[in-house]
Amino acid sequence: MRKVLAAQEKGAIGVILVEDVHNQSAVADFQAQAANYWPAQPPRVERYTLKSWSDGVRIPVVQLSVAAAERLVSGSGRTLRDLARTAEARGGVTLVALDVAVTMKATVDHQTVQDRSVIAVLEGGDAALTHEAVIVSAHFDHDGADGPRILNGADDDGSGTVALVDIAEAYALAALAGQRPRRSVIFAAWNSEERGLLGAWAYTEDPMVPLDRIAAVVNMDMIGRDEKVQLGGGGRFRGLEIQTAQSNSNATNIIGTVRAPALRTAIERANQAFGLDLRFRYDNNASNLMRRSDHWPFIQRGVPGVWVHTGLHPDYHTVNDRPEKINYPKMEKIARLVYQASWDLANADDRPRLTPLTGSPREISRP
Ligand SMILES: [Zn+2]
Numbered sequence: 064m065r066k067v068l069a070a071q072e073k074g075a076i077g078v079i080l081v082e083d084v085h086n087q088s089a090v091a092d093f094q095a096q097a098a099n100y101w102p103a104q105p106p107r108v109e110r111y112t113l114k115s116w117s118d119g120v121r122i123p124v125v126q127l128s129v130a131a132a133e134r135l136v137s138g139s140g141r142t143l144r145d146l147a148r149t150a151e152a153r154g155g156v157t158l159v160a161l162d163v164a165v166t167m168k169a170t171v172d173h174q175t176v177q178d179r180s181v182i183a184v185l186e187g188g189d190a191a192l193t194h195e196a197v198i199v200s201a202h203f204d205h206d207g208a209d210g211p212r213i214l215n216g217a218d219d220d221g222s223g224t225v226a227l228v229d230i231a232e233a234y235a236l237a238a239l240a241g242q243r244p245r246r247s248v249i250f251a252a253w254n255s256e257e258r259g260l261l262g263a264w265a266y267t268e269d270p271m272v273p274l275d276r277i278a279a280v281v282n283m284d285m286i287g288r289d290e291k292v293q294l295g296g297g298g299r300f301r302g303l304e305i306q307t308a309q310s311n312s313n314a315t316n317i318i319g320t321v322r323a324p325a326l327r328t329a330i331e332r333a334n335q336a337f338g339l340d341l342r343f344r345y346d347n348n349a350s351n352l353m354r355r356s357d358h359w360p361f362i363q364r365g366v367p368g369v370w371v372h373t374g375l376h377p378d379y380h381t382v383n384d385r386p387e388k389i390n391y392p393k394m395e396k397i398a399r400l401v402y403q404a405s406w407d408l409a410n411a412d413d414r415p416r417l418t419p420l421t422g423s424p425r426e427i428s429r430p
Pocket residue numbers: 202219220256284285356
C-alpha cells in the first residue's frame with residue numbers, strides 16, 4: 064500500500080504488482096539482521112492507518128502472475144528476476160522501457176466489515192499491582208471458505224483459542240477458590256489476525272489498560288501440531304530448516320524473548336513441571352516469523368511479548384488443517400505451561416523489560 068501511494072505521488076497512472084521472485088538468503092550478521100526484525104526506532108507503521116491508506120489510492124492497482132509479468136518485461140531485454148534483484152539494491156531500478164502497451168480497468172467496491180475482538184479481564188489481587196496486567200491471547204479468525212473448500216483452521220488458531228478459554232476458566236476457578244495473581248490478567252481473543260494482525264493492532268491503538276502497564280503478552284497461535292518442513296515445501300517455508308514432525312513431537316517454539324531474557328526465564332521455569340522441548344530459534348530468522356502473529360504489535364509498542372507456536376507444517380493454511388491432526392497431549396501441556404507462566408509473570412515482583420538494541424536498522428528487505 065505504501066509503495067502504491069509513493070508511486071501515485073510520483074505520477075504513476077497505474078501499478079502492476081508481482082510476487083517477489085528474488086530469493087534472498089539469510090544474513091549471518093545477527094546485530095544487523097536483528098535491527099531489521101527488532102526495530103529500535105518507533106514502528107514503521109506509525110498509526111493504524113490501513114483504511115486511510117486505501118482511501119488514498121486513486122489509480123488502478125492490479126496483481127499479475129509471475130508468468131505474465133515475465134512476458135511483460137521480456138521486451139526490455141531483462142528478466143523479471145534480474146529486475147527484482149536490481150530493485151533490492153540501493154538506488155533500485157530506474158525507468159525501464161518495456162515496449163508493450165497495457166490496458167488496465169479497475170473498479171473499487173468498498174465494504175466496511177465490522178470487526179470485534181473479545182476481551183475479558185480478571186482483576187489482580189494486590190492493590191498496588193492490580194492496575195498492571197498480563198495479556199494471554201489467541202486469534203479466533205481464520206481464512207473462511209472458498210466455495211465448498213472450508214478452511215477449518217484447527218491448528219491456526221482453533222488450538223490457541225480453545226486453550227485461551229480453558230486458561231481463562233482455570234483462572235476463574237482459582238479466583239472462586241480465593242486465589243488470584245497480584246496483577247490483573249487480560250484474556251484476549253483477537254479477530255482478523257489473518258488479515259494482518261488487525262485486531263491486535265487496533266487494540267494497541269485503543270487499549271483498555273495503558274500499554275506501559277502491561278507486564279507481558281503471552282500469545283498462542285498454532286499450538287497443536289508438530290512442526291514439519293519438507294524439501295521443496297515452497298515459499299511459505301522459506302528460511303526454515305528441513306525437519307520431520309517426529310523431531311518436534313514434544314516441542315514448541317517460543318518466539319520473542321531475545322530482547323526479554325526475564326520472559327524466557329519465566330517460561331523455562333514454568334516448563335520444569337511439563338518437560339516440553341522449548342525452542343528459542345526464530346527470533347531472528349528469514350522466515351520473518353517474529354512479525355507474523357499478534358504478539359508483534361505489542362513488541363512494536365515496547366511491551367515484552369512472546370509467541371508460543373508449535374510451528375508450520377504442510378497443512379498450514381490448507382483445508383487439511385483439521386482437528387484429527389492435532390497433537391492433543393502436547394497441546395494440553397502447552398496450555399498448562401501458558402497458564403503457569405502467565406500466572407508467574409502476573410505474580411512476580413519485577414516485570415520483564417525489553418533490552419535496547421545495539422546497531423542501527425538497515426533498509427528492510429523482505430526475505
Ligand atoms: Zn494464526
